[in-house]
Amino acid sequence: MTILVTGATGFIGSHFCVQALQQGLDVLLLDNLENSSLKVLDAIEQVTGVKPNFIEADLRDKSQLTQIFSVNKIDSVVHFAGYKAVGESATNPLMYYRNNVAGSINLLEVMKEQAVHKLVFSSSATVYGEPVFNPYTEEHRKLPFNPYGQTKSMMEDMMADLCKSDSQFSMVALRYFNPIGAHPSGKLGEDPKGIPNNLMPYITKVAVGELAELGVFGDDYDTVDGTGVRDYIHVMDLAEGHVKAIEYLNNHKGYEAINLGAGHGYSVLQLVKAFEDVNQVKIPYVIKPRREGDLAAYWADATKAEKLLGWTTQLTINDMVRDSWAWQSRNPKGYN
Ligand code: NAD
Ligand code: UFG
Numbered sequence: 327m328t329i330l331v332t333g334a335t336g337f338i339g340s341h342f343c344v345q346a347l348q349q350g351l352d353v354l355l356l357d358n359l360e361n362s363s364l365k366v367l368d369a370i371e372q373v374t375g376v377k378p379n380f381i382e383a384d385l386r387d388k389s390q391l392t393q394i395f396s397v398n399k400i401d402s403v404v405h406f407a408g409y410k411a412v413g414e415s416a417t418n419p420l421m422y423y424r425n426n427v428a429g430s431i432n433l434l435e436v437m438k439e440q441a442v443h444k445l446v447f448s449s450s451a452t453v454y455g456e457p458v459f460n461p462y463t464e465e466h467r468k469l470p471f472n473p474y475g476q477t478k479s480m481m482e483d484m485m486a487d488l489c490k491s492d493s494q495f496s497m498v499a500l501r502y503f504n505p506i507g508a509h510p511s512g513k514l515g516e517d518p519k520g521i522p523n524n525l526m527p528y529i530t531k532v533a534v535g536e537l538a539e540l541g542v543f544g545d546d547y548d549t550v551d552g553t554g555v556r557d558y559i560h561v562m563d564l565a566e567g568h569v570k571a572i573e574y575l576n577n578h579k580g581y582e583a584i585n586l587g588a589g590h591g592y593s594v595l596q597l598v599k600a601f602e603d604v605n606q607v608k609i610p611y612v613i614k615p616r617r618e619g620d621l622a623a624y625w626a627d628a629t630k631a632e633k634l635l636g637w638t639t640q641l642t643i644n645d646m647v648r649d650s651w652a653w654q655s656r657n658p659k660g661y662n
Pocket of ligand 1 (some may be wrong): 332334335336337338339356357359360361383384385407408410425449450451503504505
């Protein structure tokens with residue numbers, strides 16, 4: 327039975343495909359390569375010994391999707407494809423709604439038409455918005471404050487409504503906290519185009535000498551050292567959470583939203599120090615003003631994932647910084 331993986335050559339999708347192939351799952355990889363490279367397929371093959379089946383396709387083209395579902399025996403879908411830059415979503419919201427919402431509607435419609443009922447979706451902790459309490463449980467109110475977060479929240483609502491309308495569906499939205507790290511082989515990792523927005527790829531680009539110094543966005547938050555606190559999760563732990571979610575879907579109907587996080591937070595400076603200590607590389611940094619739209623601190627209550635999926639994180643912050651650096655130092659230009 328085939329699992330269709332959308333966004334399969336992206337950062338998280340590629341790590342999931344490795345994990346799935348190594349556990350003997352049959353995956354069909356789909357991506358439009360807008361934010362990833364065909365070279366990812368070679369890396370997956372090198373790590374797993376399996377040549378992945380790949381289709382270049384765009385979710386915004388429904389006829390293409392229909393064709394793919396008609397010729398393949400698809401049993402379930404893991405849906406990673408989409409845009410993810412918070413700032414860009416504020417300057418170009420329609421592009422985000424078109425891809426993340428309209429593209430996802432195409433997928434849901436084709437799934438319904440072709441009687442494919444199981445879906446795992448990449449949601450985000452960003453759906454919660456300003457924390458009313460910490461850690462966030464799944465019952466925390468949803469109030470995303472940027473278009474990117476809105477697209478995730480809207481997709482979650484569509485999934486919940488679809489499951490209510492038809493009891494054959496089983497769907498899980500996984501709300502990721504902050505994925506970092508890379509495959510321990512150093513052959514797969516995060517490869518953002520241009521100057522990274524996110525903290526970890528910025529740190530590794532400073533470490534490799536491509537960027538001069540890290541800007542730390544604010545040191546006057548009410549946190550342990552004044553810098554922002556997040557729940558960092560190793561991408562391999564995250565990938566395994568998806569394997570567990572597929573197992574869960576095989577035995578349960580209906581809709582669930584589930585946090586995937588480690589359950590504790592680290593500040594920006596704690597992450598920098600862990601990186602320096604583990605890798606013996608200095609990261610010069612300067613304190614900059616707060617970044618607009620940033621929250622001071624949040625982390626996950628991950629007990630629902632443990633209860634429903636039998637999943638908890640296994641890897642530590644030291645594993646995350648070691649593997650991020652192994653990837654970047656061996657591939658200073660990413661996949662190029
Ligand atoms: P990524 O950009 O590396 O991967 C997304 C992939 O989707 C890319 O390979 C891109 O080419 C592809 N894609 C985009 N639009 C497409 C379309 N219309 N048709 C086909 N392919 C398309 O991002 P990622 O970090 O791997 O994130 C995967 C998912 O997880 C995204 O939905 C993202 O919003 C979500 N997420 C990511 C984070 C994070 O910090 N990385 C946090 C929370 C949620
Ligand atoms: N930060 C810096 N300097 C940088 C980049 C980030 O100090 O150059 C700080 C931020 O201010 C924040 C922390 O590092 O305190 C983490 O920032 P990231 O940009 O790495 O991540 P965010 O928490 O802002 O957001 C990420 C993804 C979102 C996702 C969210 C889920 O970008 O898509 O995690 O928790 F929704």
